[in-house]
Amino acid sequence: MTAPDQPAPIHLLLVDDDRLVLSTLSRGLQHAGYLVSMAESAEEAEVLLASGQRPDLAIVDIRMSGRDGLTLARRLRELDHIPFVMLSAYSEPDMIGQANHLGALGYLVKPLDISQLLPAIQAALSRADELQELRETRAQLQAALDSERDISVAVGIIMAQQQLPRPQAFELLRKTARTQRRKLAELAADIIRAVQPTRM
Structure with a gap:
């Protein structure tokens, strides 16, 4: 053990x-x-x-x-x-x-022999760690991009619904998220879903 x-x-x-x-x-x-x-x-x-x-x-x-x-x-x-x-x-x-x-x-x-294999294993493990870090970074960047896109779309929806300019629409979204103690991107995604047509 x-x-x-x-x-x-x-x-x-x-x-x-x-x-x-x-x-x-x-x-x-x-x-x-x-x-x-x-x-x-x-x-x-x-x-x-x-x-x-x-x-x-x-x-x-x-x-x-x-x-x-x-x-x-x-x-x-x-x-x-x-x-x-x-x-x-x-x-x-x-x-x-x-x-x-x-x-x-x-x-x-x-x-x-083992003396040839050991350095190859170490190199492969190091490369695998680097690739995993790159995948995680890429996933984080993609999540950030998706969040920014959702927030931008949600602001556009609020602008159309409330007849507000972009700065005020964004501020309304931000205040609502704070009041509801929710993440901005999470609230934005809900706003987008609310206006999407329901599939039969």
């Missing part, structure tokens, strides 16, 4: 149909302090994900029996939003291009 003042270990999902690769890399990663889950196929990895496991990073072999690693990578990106790096026994430009298109944070060619 992790002590209260210690961060939880970083959880990695290692997916490869080569048992020797799985066991060798898993031992090295565990020795380096990572929590490692293993799967010998894309299907087995999907079962782990469906059970609620949420690894911080997946390390996925491209060529496996059954569904290939690119199919799993697509699921990781679209359904689970889990960052991943790809492994391959070959440096294939087409595969590298597909992996990059899917959002892979790294592409490693086997055979590789």
